[in-house]
Amino acid sequence: MRFSDRIMKVKPSPTLAITAMANAMKAKGIDVIGFGTGEPDFDTPRFIKEAGIRAIESGKTKYTPAGGIPELKKAIVEKFRRDNVLEYSVSEVTVNCGGKHSFYNLAQVLWQEGDEVIVPAPYWVSYPPMIQLAGGAPVIVNSSEETGYKITAADLAKAVTPRTRAVIINSPSNPSGATYTRTELESLSEVVLGHDLMVLSDDIYESILYDGAAFCNFANLSEELKKRTIVLNGVSKAYSMTGWRIGYIAGDEEIIKKVEILQSQSTSNPTSIAQWASVEALTGDQTVISDMVASFDRRRKLIVDGLNSVPGIRCLIPPGAFYAFPATKGVYALPGWKKVEEKYQAPHRSSILTSYLLQEAKVAVVPGVEFGADGNIRLSFATSDENIAEGVERIREAVGRLA
Numbered sequence: 001m002r003f004s005d006r007i008m009k010v011k012p013s014p015t016l017a018i019t020a021m022a023n024a025m026k027a028k029g030i031d032v033i034g035f036g037t038g039e040p041d042f043d044t045p046r047f048i049k050e051a052g053i054r055a056i057e058s059g060k061t062k063y064t065p066a067g068g069i070p071e072l073k074k075a076i077v078e079k080f081r082r083d084n085v086l087e088y089s090v091s092e093v094t095v096n097c098g099g100k101h102s103f104y105n106l107a108q109v110l111w112q113e114g115d116e117v118i119v120p121a122p123y124w125v126s127y128p129p130m131i132q133l134a135g136g137a138p139v140i141v142n143s144s145e146e147t148g149y150k151i152t153a154a155d156l157a158k159a160v161t162p163r164t165r166a167v168i169i170n171s172p173s174n175p176s177g178a179t180y181t182r183t184e185l186e187s188l189s190e191v192v193l194g195h196d197l198m199v200l201s202d203d204i205y206e207s208i209l210y211d212g213a214a215f216c217n218f219a220n221l222s223e224e225l226k227k228r229t230i231v232l233n234g235v236s237k238a239y240s241m242t243g244w245r246i247g248y249i250a251g252d253e254e255i256i257k258k259v260e261i262l263q264s265q266s267t268s269n270p271t272s273i274a275q276w277a278s279v280e281a282l283t284g285d286q287t288v289i290s291d292m293v294a295s296f297d298r299r300r301k302l303i304v305d306g307l308n309s310v311p312g313i314r315c316l317i318p319p320g321a322f323y324a325f326p327a328t329k330g331v332y333a334l335p336g337w338k339k340v341e342e343k344y345q346a347p348h349r350s351s352i353l354t355s356y357l358l359q360e361a362k363v364a365v366v367p368g369v370e371f372g373a374d375g376n377i378r379l380s381f382a383t384s385d386e387n388i389a390e391g392v393e394r395i396r397e398a399v400g401r402l403a
C-alpha cells in the first residue's frame with residue numbers, strides 16, 4: 001500500500017500508546033498504577049452532564065453552524081471578559097472538536113512548506129507532528145531545570161530566522177507545569193514584536209494554577225500583542241470534559257474565518273450536544289474548578305515529596321497543570337543502570353527507564369524524550385492519593401535496587 005508522505009512522517013501519540021499498554025497489562029490481571037494519561041480523573045460535573053442530556057431530549061441533535069452555535073460563542077466571549085479581561089467580538093471566536101483540533105486547524109490555515117514555528121521544549125507531544133502535517137518545520141528551543149523549564153528572550157531570539165512565523169507558548173505547560181509570569185512574558189514579547197512574530201497561546205491549563213498564582217497570557221500585555229496572539233483553550237481540562245471534544249480559539253477575525261472554512265470542509269460542527277453542555281460549563285458554577293484544583297494541589301505535594309525521596313530523581317514543584325516532570329539523569333548514573341540498559345534496549349534513556357518501571361515496578365509513566373527532554377519522565381497526578389502513594393513507593397523500590 002502506498003501512503004502519503006504526509007502521514008508517513010507522523011507517529012502515533014505516545015501518551016495514548018502508553019495508556020493502551022498499561023490497560024492491556026491491567027486486562028491480563030496485572031495491577032498497574034497509571035501515571036500516563038493526561039486527563040483529570042474526576043467525573044464531568046453533574047450540571048454539565050444534565051445540560052447535555054437536556055440537549056438530547058430537546059432535539060438539539062442536528063447540524064449547527066460549522067464554527068459553533070451563537071450561544072456558545074457568546075459564552076466564550078463572556079468567559080474571556082470575566083476570566084481574562086480580554087474583549088473579543090463573536091466573530092473573533094470559533095469552536096472546534098477539542099483543543100487539539102483547534103491547534104490542528106490553525107496549523108493548516110497558517111503554515112506551509114518553508115515556514116518555521118518555534119516550539120519551546122519540553123513541549124506537548126502533539127505540536128511538532130501537527131506543524132509537520134501542515135508542511136511547516138518545528139524549531140525546538142530547549143530550556144532547562146535551572147529556568148524552571150522556561151525559555152528566555154535570548155533563547156527565543158537565537159531561534160528566529162527570516163522564515164519564522166510563530167512561537168507556541170503553553171503556560172501552564174504540559175509536561176512541566178512551567179508557568180510564565182507577566183514579567184517573563186514581557187521580556188519574550190520584545191523578541192515577538194521585534195521580529196513580527198505571531199504567538200499561539202495554548203491556555204488549556206489556565207485554571208489549574210497553585211499557590212494563588214495569577215494567570216497572564218500575551219494578549220494581556222498590550223493591544224499590539226493581543227493582535228498578534230491567538231488564544232487556544234477548551235473545556236477538557238478545566239471541567240473534566242476530555243471526552244466531549246470541545247476546544248475554542250480567539251483572535252484575528254480573518255484567521256477565525258479561515259478556520260471555519262477549513263472546518264466546514266472537514267469535520268463540520270463540533271457535536272451539538274457537547275456544545276450545549278459547554279455553554280453550561282462556561283456560564284455555570286465555576287467552583288467545580290477550584291474543588292478539582294484543591295485535590296490536585298494535595299496530590300501535587302504528595303507526588304513531588306515522594307519522588308524527591310527516590311535515589312537519582314529530582315523534582316521541581318510544578319506551579320500549574322497536573323504533571324510532575326522529575327529529572328532522571330541521576331538515575332542514569334546509578335551503578336545498576338547499565339544492566340537496565342542491556343535488558344531494555346531502546347534508543348533513548350527515558351524510554352528505557354519507562355520500560356523498566358512498567359515491567360518491574362508495574363508503574364506507567366511517559367518518557368521525557370516524547371516531550372523533547374530525555375533527562376525527564378512525566379507523571380500525571382490526576383489520580384487518587386492512594387495510587388500516588390503506592391506508585392511512588394514502587395518507583396522508590398525499583399530505582400532503589402539500582403543504587
Ligand SMILES: *Cc1c(COP(=O)(O)O)cnc(C)c1O
Nearest residue numbers: 098099100124174204234236247
Ligand atoms: C490536553 C491538552 C490540550 C487539548 O486537549 P483536548 O482534549 O483536545 O481539548 C491542548 N494542549 C495541551 C498542552 C494539552 O495538554
